[in-house]
Amino acid sequence: MQNSEIPVIDISALAAGGEEALAEIAASIGEACRGIGFFYITGHFLSDALMRDAFAQAEALFAAPDAVKQAVRYSAASGNRGYVPMKGEALDPTRPADLKEAYNIGLELAPDDPQLLAGARFRALNLWPDLPEFRSIMLAYFDAAWALGRLLHRAFATDLGLAADYFEDKLDRPLATLRLLHYPPRPASMDKGQLGAGEHTDYGCVTLLATDAAGGLEVRTRNGEWLRAPVIPGAFVCNIGDCLMRWTNDIYVSTPHRVVNPAGRERYSIAFFLDPNPDAIVECLPGCADASRPVKYPPVRGDDYLQMKLDATYSASGLIAKP
Numbered sequence: 001m002q003n004s005e006i007p008v009i010d011i012s013a014l015a016a017g018g019e020e021a022l023a024e025i026a027a028s029i030g031e032a033c034r035g036i037g038f039f040y041i042t043g044h045f046l047s048d049a050l051m052r053d054a055f056a057q058a059e060a061l062f063a064a065p066d067a068v069k070q071a072v073r074y075s076a077a078s079g080n081r082g083y084v085p086m087k088g089e090a091l092d093p094t095r096p097a098d099l100k101e102a103y104n105i106g107l108e109l110a111p112d113d114p115q116l117l118a119g120a121r122f123r124a125l126n127l128w129p130d131l132p133e134f135r136s137i138m139l140a141y142f143d144a145a146w147a148l149g150r151l152l153h154r155a156f157a158t159d160l161g162l163a164a165d166y167f168e169d170k171l172d173r174p175l176a177t178l179r180l181l182h183y184p185p186r187p188a189s190m191d192k193g194q195l196g197a198g199e200h201t202d203y204g205c206v207t208l209l210a211t212d213a214a215g216g217l218e219v220r221t222r223n224g225e226w227l228r229a230p231v232i233p234g235a236f237v238c239n240i241g242d243c244l245m246r247w248t249n250d251i252y253v254s255t256p257h258r259v260v261n262p263a264g265r266e267r268y269s270i271a272f273f274l275d276p277n278p279d280a281i282v283e284c285l286p287g288c289a290d291a292s293r294p295v296k297y298p299p300v301r302g303d304d305y306l307q308m309k310l311d312a313t314y315s316a317s318g319l320i321a322k323p
Helices: 019-034 050-063 066-070 136-157 243-248 302-317
Strands: 006-008 036-040 081-086 101-105 177-184 195-198 206-211 219-220 227-228 234-241 257-259 268-276
Touching: 006 019, 006 227, 006 243, 019 036, 019 136, 050 066, 050 101, 050 136, 050 206, 050 268, 136 206, 136 268, 177 302, 243 302
Parallel strands: 006 036
Antiparallel strands: 036 234, 081 101, 101 177, 177 268, 195 257, 206 234, 206 268, 219 227, 219 257
16 A cells, blocks of 8 residues: 555645646646546635534534435436435445445536436535535535636646636536535444445546545556545545546546545545536547547447436446446
8 A cells, every 4th residue: 555646636726726827726626637537636725614613513414313314315216416324335246345425416507407307317406414504504514616617727728728707607507516425434344345435437427535534545556556545634636537538538637545444433535526417528638639540439329428427327236226
């Protein structure tokens, strides 16, 4: 097991709107995306207070009576929203179910939203537990993380030789998910091969992960060794997902990672997964293919791609019916 070699990138100039810093920061981010596929960001605009409040609400949710959680349980009809119980999914379907519980929040929609009324896939009302302030704090966090994810896409686009706002109209109604996660302490006895989160790559474009001090995230290098990702207070751990890897024709890489339950303590984390708009066409970006790198993937809609990925996690395992 190696120590971490994940780069730390200060994006404060980018977060402040500094166009002069865009090229320099984009180059650093692009290098990480082509290499290990993971990077930390510091100097972002999510306040310490908002992050503390979000973690406090996550702890309150997972400590709530089971009736509170079951009232907002993830189901085939929930649009990838709601509570996923302990051992309720297997990110690596070849292994035992993950030793964690989770809660998914999607883009907040009005009851009369046209896509909602039309029954579009992954368009649903969020399920809100009966907890004071939970909804307002989580929506504030969702919106801030969404803005940060779009800002990172300006860096991606710049690094790839595209206009900085190339992705903006592909992320303005995204299939994004804010996911709260709770891992119990590592038990004395676990099923063979069981982890808090099995080895997997993320589905979307980019993930912004905030963690507590417990640690447990491990990242697989290109040579197959596992790195422990250290906890950097206030920083986000970011990684490329399969969708952006596909969009870039594998120039950027999505990296397998896993979570090991810590010994003797619980672990909480908050992940924001930024997937594109459902009707965004994910196809090889301009400049990402040539004679030496032919186009590898056919075009696919954003919602079709997410469906395919979720099917592998839920339907194949038989744990929860597909959405």
